[in-house]
Amino acid sequence: MSLNSPLVPNQKTHCANEYGKLKKVVVVSPENMQINEIINETQKHFLKENINIDKAVLQHKNFVDTLEKNGSEVIHLQPSPEFNEQVFTRDIGFTIHDQFFVASMNTDVRRGEVKTLKNWLETNEVPYHELLHSIEGGDVLVDEQNIWIGVSGRTNQLAIQSLRNQLPQFTVHELPLKEGVLHLDCVFTIISEEWALVYPQAFSKEDLETIKKHYNIIIVTDDEQFQMGPNVLAIGNEKIISLTQNQDLNDRIRSKGFDVIELDLSEIIKSGGSFRCCTLPLIRE
Numbered sequence: 112m113s114l115n116s117p118l119v120p121n122q123k124t125h126c127a128n129e130y131g132k133l134k135k136v137v138v139v140s141p142e143n144m145q146i147n148e149i150i151n152e153t154q155k156h157f158l159k160e161n162i163n164i165d166k167a168v169l170q171h172k173n174f175v176d177t178l179e180k181n182g183s184e185v186i187h188l189q190p191s192p193e194f195n196e197q198v199f200t201r202d203i204g205f206t207i208h209d210q211f212f213v214a215s216m217n218t219d220v221r222r223g224e225v226k227t228l229k230n231w232l233e234t235n236e237v238p239y240h241e242l243l244h245s246i247e248g249g250d251v252l253v254d255e256q257n258i259w260i261g262v263s264g265r266t267n268q269l270a271i272q273s274l275r276n277q278l279p280q281f282t283v284h285e286l287p288l289k290e291g292v293l294h295l296d297c298v299f300t301i302i303s304e305e306w307a308l309v310y311p312q313a314f315s316k317e318d319l320e321t322i323k324k325h326y327n328i329i330i331v332t333d334d335e336q337f338q339m340g341p342n343v344l345a346i347g348n349e350k351i352i353s354l355t356q357n358q359d360l361n362d363r364i365r366s367k368g369f370d371v372i373e374l375d376l377s378e379i380i381k382s383g384g385s386f387r388c389c390t391l392p393l394i395r396e
Contacts (some may be wrong), residue, residue, distance in 0.1 A: 123237045124393050126206035128254045129301040131395035132347025137186045137228070138175060138390060141167040141198035141379055167378040171198065174352070174374055174386065181346050186393070188231055194224050199384045200391040201296070202265075203228050204239070205248035207258060207278065211237060211393070217245040217265045228391075237393075240277070246270035249294030249388060254301050256280075257325065261295025262287040284321065289313050296387050298336065301326065302345045306367055308360075310336040329367065335360045339385035347396070352386045 144162050175185050190197055203224050204213050213229060216222045232239050250261035258281050260271050268285070275283045289312065292298055298313035299322065307326040311319055312333075322328065331340045340360050343353040348370075353361050355373040365371050376385055 122209070122394070123235075124206045124211045125209050126253055126392050126395045127208050128304075128395065129252055130303050130345035130347065133178065133181070133183045133344075133390075133392055133395055135184045135186065135394035136178065136390045136392050137188060137200050137231075138171075139188045139197045139200055140190050141171050142190050143192050143195055144198055144379070144382065145195050162381055163378055167198075170374070170376050170378055171389065174376060174389065177352065177372060177374060178346065178390075181350065183346065186231070188227050191223070191227065194221070194227075196221055196382065197224050197227075198379060199249070199382075199388040200228075201384075201388045202247040202249045202294070204391055205251045205253075206393060207251075207253050207274075207281075210278075211239040212274075213239050213241045214247050215242045215245050215270065216247060242270055242273060244270035244273055246274075247294065248391065249296045249384075252295060252299065252301055254304075254325075256282055258283045259295065259299070259301075260285055261292075261299075263292060263294060265294060286314060286318050286322075293383055294388075296342055297339065297383075298331075298341055300341045300343055300345075300387060302343065302351055302364070302369065303349065306369075308341040308343065308364075310341055312336075327367075329360075329363050331360060339380045339383075339388075342385035342387045344386035344390060354380070354385060 144164060144167050178185055213225055216225060245267045247265040250263055250266040252259040262285055271285055292313050298310040301307045305327055307328050308331055309328040310331040335357050338356055340357045343351050345351050350370045350372060351364055352372045352374060355375045361371045361373060
């Protein structure tokens with residue numbers, strides 16, 4: 112089947128962009144979530160306060176309920192006590208059109224999460240490719256013929272070149288991220304064919320211009336970026352799930368014609384991820 116083929120019944124994976132109607136998605140409850148080993152700047156800020164797990168689980172449940180109310184089938188992987196970052200399912204894999212890729216995690220604390228995912232994929236007969244070089248799904252954005260990949264502490268150029276070799280029909284854009292940025296989706300998220308959220312300070316002038324050639328941008332401020340402002344989730348039909356606390360940003364998104372669904376994920380963002388980070392889409396229409 113061609114990578115560019117339309118979605119057909121019983122197809123296991125298909126995501127041609129970041130904003131089509133979200134039909135099937137993988138999540139993990141944050142019931143074992145806590146900040147142990149600091150692996151990003153946000154965690155450093157919240158280390159002493161740490162995570163209120165009961166609150167995090169409730170916020171995550173409200174998020175999942177919202178996905179289901181909007182037509183998503185939500186797959187729950189089994190949480191494991193030893194994986195305290197497991198709620199961020201986005202990083203352990205990604206779907207590019209009809210192909211699913213299992214990520215190669217760059218930190219010991221997260222490598223075991225991939226085994227849980229692979230067990231589910233194999234049990235449910237979902238074909239996948241396994242990548243050898245360091246790459247995480249938070250650094251990968253898909254928009255039709257364009258694949259945007261952040262070069263970060265989690266994703267290296269060997270992995271990007273490997274993807275280029277496997278996907279020659281697509282244009283793969285490398286976006287080196289400024290130091291301190293965990294993943295590309297912390298600073299850049301595509302919410303429609305025309306619009307993207309961007310934190311400009313994360314990019315070189317040249318790369319920012321490249322992004323602007325493809326999208327109209329909604330600029331995210333320093334404070335909004337710290338509160339994971341760019342890490343919204345588009346679920347189709349111009350609907351965007353965004354953090355309640357980012358009111359000004361939500362108003363700017365609404366002013367471009369989007370329907371913003373505001374939810375509180377404040378406990379989970381303490382660990383450096385928000386709505387996009389907490390979802391691994393398998394199928395978008």
